[in-house]
Amino acid sequence: MNLYNRIKKQNEYWLVDQVKVGGVSKQEYEEAFDRLLGEWKEEKVGYLSLLMDTVHEKNLLEQGFRKISTIVEYTRKLDETFSPAPGISVEPLSDGGMVDSDFAELYERCRSGSANKNKLFTIEQVMESLENELGPEWRASCFIFRKSGEPVGLSIPIIEQGTVDEGRLFYFGIVPEWRGKGYGTVFHRLSLNLLKGIGAATYVGSTDEVNHHMIGIFERNGCRLRDRKGIYRIDR
Known part of the structure; x- marks a missing residue:
């Protein structure tokens, strides 16, 4: 077991x-x-x-x-498809519209100023972990949100390790200048569509208990509190 x-x-x-x-x-x-x-x-x-x-x-x-x-974990069933958001395009990194170095810069901007306390990796380590954990086709799992052509957020939907249909977001974020305008809820909703598209039947999302903004996004998109877990660390 x-x-x-x-x-x-x-x-x-x-x-x-x-x-x-x-x-x-x-x-x-x-x-x-x-x-x-x-x-x-x-x-x-x-x-x-x-x-x-x-x-x-x-x-x-x-x-x-x-x-x-x-951290707190929220969940919901993926039993509906959300409507597209006017003026927002969703582009997989594998389409070639952005080079890896620009994607890394976007990722770093999205995670800057985060309320989450558990910051383990440099952006170089993050980019390395994408291929290590998602495999050689990792770019097909990375999606860029654009508003009027400008990259303003990203999402990386995956099926949780060891499960058949539990959807998770390896990462989800918005650049600082677009926060507080309601786009987080919209982009998260579009991410749920992406998860459903790769075969997820349920979604589980987590964030730090002090990240009230992300918790609000979960709740506005129909997620309910499932669990709380501590984050612990030991060094050799």
Whole structure:
């Protein structure tokens, strides 16, 4: 039984996310995590970043983890298709309308000023992780939102690892000068269409509990609160 999803980069990091499974006890989760932590220590990896239910927090802090923040998860069924937004175009990076270096610059602008506290990577590491985690065709998963031809946001819809039809956004963001104008809700709604288009039946989105703007977007687009998890980190 898989109780933790893992993304690894050799010698640098493990990103670990607890998988909620019905009928599994707190003790079983902690025993499974102890085995996972032992593997991480044996491999001498730089750090481990963990998303886990806060009921385990005392145990984690005793093992040397520090708490970074708390995230909230929202979800909804993808049982409708939203209308296109007038004046907004959605362009896959794979179409060739933007080179990778310009996409990296757009990505960096979108994540600047974020309320999310868990900032792990430089933009160079982010771009490297896209190919490592999404595969050689990663550009087909990256979409640029344009207003009057100007790139103003981006979205990267994916199917969650280990699932058949759970949709996630690897990243979603808007450039600072277009925030606070209602476009976040519009772009998120269009992202839900993109997820449905790749076969997702449900959507799960997460953000820092202090990111009230993103939480408002979730709620305006029909998402409901599903879970809270702590973000914890340990370094070698």
